[in-house]
Amino acid sequence: MRKFLIINLLVILVACFQTSVMAQNHDHSGHNHSSHDGHSHAGHDHSSHAGHDHGSHAGHDHESHAGHDHAHDGHGAHHMVCGVESDHSFDIGATALHHIADANVFTIGPLHIPLPVILYSKDQGVNVFTTKKFHNATLAHHADGHIAHNGYVLHGGTIKRIDPTYKVNGQSFNSNADVDIKGYVWQPAPIYDKDGKDTGKTKETAFACDGKNLWKLENSSTADFGLFGGGFTSFIDFSLTKNVVSMLLICLLLFFVFRSVARAYAKREGKEPKGLQSLMEVFVVFIRDEVAIPFLGHKWEKYFGLLASIFFFIVGLNLFGQIPFFGNANVTGNLAVTAVIAIIAFIVTNINGNGHYWGHLLNPPGVPFFVKIILVPVELMGIFIKPITLMLRLFANIAAGHIVLVVFVGLIFVFGKEGTNIFGGYATGIGSVLLSLFMMAIELIVAFVQAFVFTLLTASYIGAATEEAHH
Amino acid sequence: MLFLAGGLELSPIKPDVGLLLWTAIAFIVFWYMMSKFAFGPIKDALKKRDLDIKTALDKAEEAKAQIGDLEAEHKALVAKTQEERAAILKEANDTKNSIIEEAKAKAKSETDRLLTNAKLEIENQKKKAITEVKNQVGMMAIEIAEKVIKKDLANDANQKSFVNQLVDDIKLN
Numbered sequence: 001m002r003k004f005l006i007i008n009l010l011v012i013l014v015a016c017f018q019t020s021v022m023a024q025n026h027d028h029s030g031h032n033h034s035s036h037d038g039h040s041h042a043g044h045d046h047s048s049h050a051g052h053d054h055g056s057h058a059g060h061d062h063e064s065h066a067g068h069d070h071a072h073d074g075h076g077a078h079h080m081v082c083g084v085e086s087d088h089s090f091d092i093g094a095t096a097l098h099h100i101a102d103a104n105v106f107t108i109g110p111l112h113i114p115l116p117v118i119l120y121s122k123d124q125g126v127n128v129f130t131t132k133k134f135h136n137a138t139l140a141h142h143a144d145g146h147i148a149h150n151g152y153v154l155h156g157g158t159i160k161r162i163d164p165t166y167k168v169n170g171q172s173f174n175s176n177a178d179v180d181i182k183g184y185v186w187q188p189a190p191i192y193d194k195d196g197k198d199t200g201k202t203k204e205t206a207f208a209c210d211g212k213n214l215w216k217l218e219n220s221s222t223a224d225f226g227l228f229g230g231g232f233t234s235f236i237d238f239s240l241t242k243n244v245v246s247m248l249l250i251c252l253l254l255f256f257v258f259r260s261v262a263r264a265y266a267k268r269e270g271k272e273p274k275g276l277q278s279l280m281e282v283f284v285v286f287i288r289d290e291v292a293i294p295f296l297g298h299k300w301e302k303y304f305g306l307l308a309s310i311f312f313f314i315v316g317l318n319l320f321g322q323i324p325f326f327g328n329a330n331v332t333g334n335l336a337v338t339a340v341i342a343i344i345a346f347i348v349t350n351i352n353g354n355g356h357y358w359g360h361l362l363n364p365p366g367v368p369f370f371v372k373i374i375l376v377p378v379e380l381m382g383i384f385i386k387p388i389t390l391m392l393r394l395f396a397n398i399a400a401g402h403i404v405l406v407v408f409v410g411l412i413f414v415f416g417k418e419g420t421n422i423f424g425g426y427a428t429g430i431g432s433v434l435l436s437l438f439m440m441a442i443e444l445i446v447a448f449v450q451a452f453v454f455t456l457l458t459a460s461y462i463g464a465a466t467e468e469a470h471h
Numbered sequence: 472m473l474f475l476a477g478g479l480e481l482s483p484i485k486p487d488v489g490l491l492l493w494t495a496i497a498f499i500v501f502w503y504m505m506s507k508f509a510f511g512p513i514k515d516a517l518k519k520r521d522l523d524i525k526t527a528l529d530k531a532e533e534a535k536a537q538i539g540d541l542e543a544e545h546k547a548l549v550a551k552t553q554e555e556r557a558a559i560l561k562e563a564n565d566t567k568n569s570i571i572e573e574a575k576a577k578a579k580s581e582t583d584r585l586l587t588n589a590k591l592e593i594e595n596q597k598k599k600a601i602t603e604v605k606n607q608v609g610m611m612a613i614e615i616a617e618k619v620i621k622k623d624l625a626n627d628a629n630q631k632s633f634v635n636q637l638v639d640d641i642k643l644n
Contacts, residue, residue: 100483102490118489222485230485238489247494251501258509265516270523284513304514305506313501336486340494344502399483 081183082209090413096406100330100399102243103157104131109325115245119152119220121235123164124175127152131159133178144184151175152235153208153217155184157242160206160217161235168213182209189216223336243337246329250316258312287311291456295463303462306348310341311455318398318447322440332450333398335391342391345458350383353465386461390454397450401443408432408439608641 106113114132121127127150134145134154145154151162151173162173173179188202207214220237222230240248257276264277273281287308292300317331331337359365361379364372412432416425615637619630 097483102483102487221488223488223491224485228485236488238492240493241487241490243490244493244497247497251497255501255504255509258505258513262509262512262516265513265520269516270520281517284510285517288514288517301514305510306502308510309498309502309505312505313498330483334483334486334490336490337494339486340491340498344495344498395483 081185082207082212082214084185084187084207084209084214090410092407092410092414095410096403098156099328099406100333100402101158102241102330102334104154104159104237104239104241105157106242106245106327108327115242116240117152117159118238118240119159119161119235120238121161121164123234124150146181148173148175148179148181148208148210153181153184155206155208155217158220159237159239160208160219161233162208162215163218164234166216168215173210173215179210182211184208184217185214187214242327242329243331243334246320246327246331247317247337250320250331251313254312254316283311284308287455291452291459295456295459296466297463299466303348303459306344307455307459310345310458311451313341314394314454315448315451318451319444321398321402322443322447328402330399330402332394333400333402335395338391338395341394341454342387345390345461346384346387349386349458349461349465352462354468356467356469357465386457390457394450394454397446401439401446404439405436405443408435611637611641 104115104117106115114130114135117127117129117131117133119127129149131145131154133149134147134152144156147153148162151164153160153162162175164172164175166173185207186204187207189205189207191199191201191203193199206217208217209215218233218235219230220235221232222228224230225232258280261277261280264274268274268277272278288300288304291311292304292307296303314332317329317337320326321328321330321332361383362376364375364379367375409432412425412429415428416422615634619633619637
């Protein structure tokens with residue numbers, strides 16, 4: 001408990017530092033933005049951006065990003081991109097959602113780390129390079145790329161493709177060479193249906209400006225099948241994004257930690273645990289005694305690897321996402337990640353489901369026929385609802401934590417009237433900092449609780465599926 | 472809905488195909504590696520340690536019981552020894568007493584015997600002496616008679632004084 005409190009305190013101290021830096025940034029931010037062509041980028045990565053604009057402030061967390069959005073948005077009103085004025089005002093909700101989304105760049109303090117890019121499209125095949133290709137010779141302090149590489153651009157930290165079917169004056173974009181991009185702009189674009197007919201509706205769409213023309217951008221494919229406005233597009237992004245890199249880092253870290261713990265057990269066989277070993281033993285024994293054994297009985301050993309992996313994978317990524325300055329990856333708050341873990345839990349549960357489980361599910365004993373007609377479909381739906389709730393619970397909890405933090409900080413820019421009301425900015429800043437500190441403390445607990453809940457429920461589902469008949 | 476707001480082109484609720492794939496790969500590899508090289512061995516080590524501790528405790532309990540048994544045995548042995556010692560002492564005492572008694576009895580009987588013998592001897596000697604006396608008296612009587620006969624028996628007075636003298640002699644004996 002004490003150890004936990006100390007960690008908590010440390011994080012709060014760091015947060016103090018970070019938010020104070022951010023507040024300063026804010027004061028500067030309303031003014032001299034010199035270099036960029038007025039892009040209204042919402043989703044670019046955080047801190048180094050500040051360094052670029054102001055030259056002075058190095059690291060700050062994603063919360064601070066809100067300020068830049070605002071700054072650029074306000075700024076954008078004075079700049080024209082290919083003759084189009086970009087005038088998005090600061091949207092706190094959109095900012096928050098952008099900040100918790102995945103990105104193709106990894107930011108540590110003022111550094112942008114280029115990440116490997118793997119892209120697939122039917123017409124171009126596989127493209128492998130790094131995000132450096134989108135920048136000028138020196139890595140730009142900006143998550144908007146200045147170069148279109150093979151028709152791909154980096155917009156707001158995310159790789160997009162210039163729509164290969166989009167034509168300006170009958171000409172398609174030259175996707176075989178590197179083309180300089182002057183800036184990006186949002187404007188309504190008509191929506192076409194499957195047959196290419198104009199539906200008469202429009203949608204805010206991102207365009208890239210090559211200095212002469214605006215080119216419509218396409219997002220990468222998402223597996224929501226159009227449910228949330230995404231779907232399959234002309235290319236799929238298999239890049240090692242910020243989330244993927246975070247995940248790999250945490251997996252490696254956990255592997256080395258637990259490998260050394262396992263070695264300690266072999267080396268100090270029969271002796272009391274020591275150091276890292278005794279710290280980790282608390283968690284391992286907790287998962288064993290409070291999760292695995294109560295739900296799985298004597299079969300616990302078979303599933304212990306999965307349960308411990310789920311717990312440490314989630315808790316590791318939850319905590320990693322809370323480290324200020326360090327990428328601020330929102331991995332477990334991304335539906336794709338929680339979906340995969342939930343699907344694995346679902347597969348393990350149902351593959352191991354025994355006759356007793358399926359029997360009770362498909363033909364519940366002692367239930368009248370007319371009730372069965374209702375009960376069986378409900379039970380069958382339950383099989384799928386269980387992993388869906390697992391997926392949504394973790395996603396929503398972690399994403400909400402990140403959103404709340406961004407919103408608290410975003411309030412500074414709302415009440416500071418985008419840098420013009422310094423008093424409002426300071427006054428709100430104090431309140432926001434306190435609220436942010438409180439949220440960060442809460443999020444530390446949430447990180448453990450949600451990992452525990454996910455593991456516990458997975459164990460209970462597997463336990464229910466593998467329970468032997470007892471009547 | 473905020474999520475569907477126009478212009479918002481990326482959000483965490485749209486699962487990226489690439490992220491899905493990488494998560495699946497990363498998690499499955501993580502699961503396999505951790506189970507095989509970390510959680511598996513840790514689980515086994517913990518299980519073994521628990522078992523070892525349990526065995527050690529059981530053994531300690533057993534040893535404790537054994538020590539208890541030994542103690543009881545020891546106590547019984549001590550008690551038995553003491554009993555035996557007492558018995559031996561008693562026996563020795565008895566033997567001593569009986570020996571003394573016996574010795575006493577023997578001594579007494581010996582004394583008695585000796586006394587009886589002495590008495591008998593005395594009696595015998597007495598009888599012998601008496602007999603001798605008797606014999607001598609007889610002899611004397613005969614001698615006297617002889618002498619009397621030999622002497623003149625004319626004088627009665629002489630005779631009488633002589634006889635009296637003889638008789639006095641006998642009395643002296």
